[in-house]
Amino acid sequence: MSSFIKAILLTSLFSFIITINTHAQPQNPTYDLVVYGGTSAGISTAIEASRLGKSVVLIEPTGRVGGLTTGGLGQTDIGNKMVVGGISREFYQGIKRYYENPDNWKWQKRSEYKDAGQTRTESGEDAMWTFEPSAAMSVYRDMMAKEKITLVYRQRLNRETGVKLDGRRIIEITMETGQKYAGRMFVDATYEGDLMAASGVGYTVGREANSQYGESLNGVQANRIGITLSGTVSHNGYNHNFTEGVDPYVRKGDPSSGLLPFITEGGRPGIDGTGTKGLQAYCFRMTLTDHPDNRIPFQKPEGYNELEYELLFRNYEAGYNRVPWINSDMPNRKTDTNNRDGFSTDFIGQNYAYPEASYAEREQIVERHRQYQQGLMWSLANHPRIPENIRKEVSRWGTCRDEYEREDGWQQQLYIREARRMVGDYMMTQKNCEGMEVVTDPVGMAAYTMDSHNVQRYVDANGFVKNEGNVEAHGFPPYPVSYRSIVPKKDECPNLLVPVCVSSTHIAFGSIRMEPVFMVLGQSAAVAAALAIDMNVAVQEVPYETLKSRLLERGQVLTLENAIR
Numbered sequence: 306m307s308s309f310i311k312a313i314l315l316t317s318l319f320s321f322i323i324t325i326n327t328h329a330q331p332q333n334p335t336y337d338l339v340v341y342g343g344t345s346a347g348i349s350t351a352i353e354a355s356r357l358g359k360s361v362v363l364i365e366p367t368g369r370v371g372g373l374t375t376g377g378l379g380q381t382d383i384g385n386k387m388v389v390g391g392i393s394r395e396f397y398q399g400i401k402r403y404y405e406n407p408d409n410w411k412w413q414k415r416s417e418y419k420d421a422g423q424t425r426t427e428s429g430e431d432a433m434w435t436f437e438p439s440a441a442m443s444v445y446r447d448m449m450a451k452e453k454i455t456l457v458y459r460q461r462l463n464r465e466t467g468v469k470l471d472g473r474r475i476i477e478i479t480m481e482t483g484q485k486y487a488g489r490m491f492v493d494a495t496y497e498g499d500l501m502a503a504s505g506v507g508y509t510v511g512r513e514a515n516s517q518y519g520e521s522l523n524g525v526q527a528n529r530i531g532i533t534l535s536g537t538v539s540h541n542g543y544n545h546n547f548t549e550g551v552d553p554y555v556r557k558g559d560p561s562s563g564l565l566p567f568i569t570e571g572g573r574p575g576i577d578g579t580g581t582k583g584l585q586a587y588c589f590r591m592t593l594t595d596h597p598d599n600r601i602p603f604q605k606p607e608g609y610n611e612l613e614y615e616l617l618f619r620n621y622e623a624g625y626n627r628v629p630w631i632n633s634d635m636p637n638r639k640t641d642t643n644n645r646d647g648f649s650t651d652f653i654g655q656n657y658a659y660p661e662a663s664y665a666e667r668e669q670i671v672e673r674h675r676q677y678q679q680g681l682m683w684s685l686a687n688h689p690r691i692p693e694n695i696r697k698e699v700s701r702w703g704t705c706r707d708e709y710e711r712e713d714g715w716q717q718q719l720y721i722r723e724a725r726r727m728v729g730d731y732m733m734t735q736k737n738c739e740g741m742e743v744v745t746d747p748v749g750m751a752a753y754t755m756d757s758h759n760v761q762r763y764v765d766a767n768g769f770v771k772n773e774g775n776v777e778a779h780g781f782p783p784y785p786v787s788y789r790s791i792v793p794k795k796d797e798c799p800n801l802l803v804p805v806c807v808s809s810t811h812i813a814f815g816s817i818r819m820e821p822v823f824m825v826l827g828q829s830a831a832v833a834a835a836l837a838i839d840m841n842v843a844v845q846e847v848p849y850e851t852l853k854s855r856l857l858e859r860g861q862v863l864t865l866e867n868a869i870r
Contacts, residue, residue: 333485333487334360334487335487335488335489336360336361336362336455336486336487336488336489337354337359337360337361337488337489337490337834337835337838338350338351338354338359338360338361338362338488338489338490338491338492338831338834338835339361339362339364339478339486339487339488339490339491339492340354340361340362340363340364340491340492340494341364341462341478341491341492341493341494341495341499341500342364342365342366342372342492342493342494342495342496342500342805343363343364343365343366343367343369343370343371343372343456343494344370344371344372344373344374344494344495344496344805344823345371345372345373345374345396345820345823345824345827346372346494346804346805346823346824346826346827346830347363347365347370347372347492347494347495347827348363348370348371348445348448348449348824348827349391349392349393349396349823349824349825349827349828349831350363350492350494350804350827350828350830350831351363351449351452351454351456351831352392352448352449352452352454352828352831353391353392353827353828353831353832353859354831354834354835355452355453355454356452357831357832357835359831359834359835359838360453360455361453361454361455362454362455362456362457362486362488363454363455363456363457364457364460364480364486365456365457365458365459365460366459366460366461366462366495367458367459367717367718368458368459368710369442369710369717369718370442370445370456370458371438371441371442371445372496372718372820373590373718373720373721373820374396374438374441374445374820375438375439375441375442375445375718376438376590376716376717376718376720377438377589377590377591377592377641377716377718377720378590378641378720378820379435379436379437379438379441379590379592379633379635379639379641380424380435380631380633380635380641380643381397381424381434381435381819381820381821382424382753382819382820382821383424383434383752383753383819383821384751384752384753384754384783384816384819385752385782385783385868386430386432386434386869387783387862387865387868387869387870388749388750388751388752388783388862388865388868388869389432389821389825389862389869390825390860390861390862390869391824391825391828391856391859391860391861391862392448392824392825392827392828392860393821393822393824393825393828394431394432394860394869395448396441396444396445396448396824397432397433397434397821398431398432399444399447399448400432400433400434400436400440400441400444401426401430401431401432401433403436403440403443403444404433404436404440404636409440409636410636410637411637411707412594412596412598412599412637412638412639413596413636413637413638415636418634418636418637419634420434420435420634420635420636421633421634435633435634435635435636435641436635436636437592437635437636437637437639437708438592438708438709438716439707439708440636460480460481460482460484461480461481461664462478462479462480462481462499462500462503463478463479463480463481464499464502464503465503466479467479467480467481467503468500468503468504468505470504470505473505473796473797473798473799474798474799474800475488475491475504475798475800475801476488478491478500481664489800489838490800490801490802490834490837490838490844491504491800491801491802492801492802492803492804492827492830492831492834493801493802493803493805493806494804494805494823494827495805495806496721496724496805496806497659497660497721497724497725497806498660498724498725498726498727498803498805498806500801501725501727501793501801501803501806502725504793504797504798504801505797505798506727506793506794506797506798506801506803507727507728507729507793507794507797508725508726508727508728508806509725509726509728510582510584510660510661510724510725510726511580511581511582511583511584511811512524512525512580512581512583512760512774512811512812513580513810513811514578514579514580515578516578517580517810518732518734518735518736518810519734519736520734520735520736520810520812521578521735522735522755522757522776522778522812523578523580523735523810523811523812524577524578524579524580524581525574525575525576525577525578525579525581525773525774526577526757526773526774526775526776527574527575527577527763527765527771527773544775544777545644545645545646545647545649545651545758545759545772545775546646546647546771546772546775547616547620547623547625547647547648547769547770547771547772548620548623548624548625548647549623549769550623550769551616551619551620551623551647551769551770552619552768552769552770553565553568553572553616553764553768553769553770555612555615564764565612565615565616565770566610566612566613566615567613567616567652567653567654567655567762568762568763568764568770569654569761569762569763572763572764573763573764574761574763574771574773581760581761582657583654583657583760583761583774584656584657584659584660584722584723584724584760585722585723585757585758585759585760585774585811585815586644586651586652586653586654586655586656586722586758586759586760586774587651587652587656587659587674587719587720587721587722588643588644588649588650588651588652588674588678588719588720589650589674589675589678589715589716589718589719589720590641590642590643590720591640591641591642591650591678591682591704591715592635592639592640592641592642592704592705592708592709592714592716593632593639593640593642593702593703593704593705594637594638594639594640594702594703594704594705595638595701595702595703596637596638599638599705599706599707600702600703600704600705600706601703601704601705601706601713601714602686602700602703603679603682603683603685603686603687603699603700603702603703603704604679604683604713605679605680605683605687606675606676606679606680606683607676608676609680609683610680611688613677613680614648614680614681614684614688616647616648616762616770617629617648617681617684617685617691618688618690618691620647620648621690621691621692621695622690625646625647626692627646627695628685628695628698628699629644629645629646629647629648629649629650629685630642630643630644630645630649630650631643631644631645632702639705639708640702644758647772649681650678650681651758651759652673652674652677652678653759653760653761653762653772654760654761654762655670655673655674655677656670656674658670659721659724660724660725670719671717671719674719675715675719679715682699685699686699686700687700722758722818723811723814723815723818724806725806726806726807726808726809726810726811726814727790727793727803727806727807727808728808729789729790729791729792729793729794729808730789730792730794730795730808730845731744731787731789731790731808732790732808732809732810732813733786733787733790733807733808733809733810733813733814733817734809734810734812734813735755735810735812735813737784737785737786737787737813738751738755738778738781738784738812738813738816739781740781740782740784743784743785744785744786744787744789745849746787746788746789746849746852746853747785747786747787747788747853747863747864748786748787748788748791748825748826748829748830748833748852748856748861748863749785749786749822749825749826749829749861749862749863750783750784750785750786750822750825750862750863750864750865750868751783751784751786751816751817751819751822752782752783752784753816753817753819753822754777754778754779754815754816755776755777755778755779755812755813755815755816756776756777756778756815756816757774757775757776757811757812757815758774758775759772759773759774759775760773760774761773761774776812776815778812782865783865783868785863785864786807786817786822786826788829788833788847788849788852789808789845790807790808790809791803791804791807791808791826791829791830791833792833792844792845794845795843795845795846799843799844799845800837800843800844801844802830802833802834802844803830804823804826804827804829804830805823805826805827807826825861825862828859828861829852829856829861832852832855832856832859833847833852836851836852836855
């Protein structure tokens with residue numbers, strides 16, 4: 306039986322299990338909570354709603370739940386594990402239990418796995434922080450199967466006319482199929498913010514100017530190199546860039562021949578600190594293996610265009626000398642493989658249209674990213690202009706036969722690092738990350754570096770190609786995330802919560818946007834929604850002290866004083 310057929314059968318069985326755990330429902334029930342988006346945040350929201358005795362439907366637009374957590378991001382970006390509490394921590398504890406079962410070590414012995422990097426699991430920890438996508442899926446399934454959750458697959462919101470309002474209050478949403486879901490409270494847990502946008506809630510896309518919120522790391526970042534910010538916070542904006550001397554023109558030294566593919570039109574980055582509509586780059590977090598019985602060799606994609614990789618070849622010829630990836634070991638001889646250096650898996654500048662694009666246009670963007678990345682991997686493994694030692698190393702690896710539904714071993718979930726971001730009554734900014742402003746209504750804590758991948762590729766003053774947009778600012782402690790940042794302005798919508806596309810600037814979102822934090826915020830959203838229902842108030846009117854008490858009871862970490870030691 307093929308991996309694809311097995312995956313379909315498992316998905317169908319899982320959907321059946323979840324459905325039989327629900328109460329008998331009328332044809333079109335009104336749920337206490339309608340959660341749109343089966344990401345890690347959506348799953349956490351649905352689990353908590355069920356535990357609080359609320360009826361809940363979790364609607365996943367695709368055929369696979371878990372978002373990036375089940376889509377290749379096994380090298381968990383955390384920053385400080387002590388502030389991961391509640392359902393989020395339960396998940397990582399579940400990962401540890403999963404790998405304590407010898408039956409789950411198929412491709413290597415447990416003793417052979419040595420995790421490393423920022424999320425290594427230390428001796429004596431109650432959780433494990435690196436995992437295969439299939440392990441994450443197994444843990445999520447176990448967690449949800451214990452709850453009363455109606456799980457719905459392959460239902461996409463009608464983004465044009467699918468949100469029914471009573472005043473500003475959402476009362477029902479309609480899918481492209483015509484299926485309707487009525488609810489008392491709604492949660493948008495998508496990476497894109499589709500329900501939020503369709504409900505008329507204000508949002509933004511791209512990078513704000515530094516001047517807008519008094520920041521220093523927003524907007525264009527073409528010339529920021531190794532500076533120190535407020536006291537202890539350092540920033541290096543020159544990482545993930547080209548070797549010096551890489552020519553940007555189709556014919557070297559000849560501007561009349563035109564710029565090579567994917568360099569910003571006109572070749573200029575813009576003025577430092579000014580706002581742009583560009584997005585930090587997307588990629589696939591590849592799940593690779595070097596086990597010969599599980600490995601699918603890299604294939605040249607249909608439509609391969611050698612010119613699209615000319616900058617890669619020139620970068621090597623200019624002296625670059627390593628494999629352009631971060632190949633983090635996961636259990637069972639697999640990896641979480643991410644972008645590194647000047648020309649890598651990030652498809653820089655090719656995602657700008659994604660947030661507002663139609664579903665069909667998004668599918669084309671996703672497929673174009675896959676084609677680019679497949680061509681990159683084939684080039685690294687086979688092209689004669691790639692150094693032999695690099696080709697030899699990359700050729701050891703391939704996609705996995707046993708992880709995803711696609712026969713070629715590639716996942717469907719693209720790494721949507723950032724899309725829409727809500728504009729609420731409170732905007733999380735760089736000042737919050739650095740502790741210069743501390744919120745008084747926390748619903749979770751973030752702890753990761755202020756991080757942005759590159760946004761554009763340009764020609765520098767010397768006539769060579771460079772990337773722009775990378776920010777890595779660190780050195781600050783965990784900080785609280787405001788409740789007001791996960792709810793819209795009251796006059797825009799009184800019964801919607803947004804735990805993923807939170808109200809924050811680009812650079813603050815670069816720190817908040819981590820899967821453990823999304824799970825934390827999803828759980829907090831469910832607690833707030835339940836309180837709003839019980840008290841018959843808008844989500845903006847939930848008394849914070851009551852919410853805080855309930856969150857602490859549910860194991861959430863809101864301050865360093867109640868961090869998990």
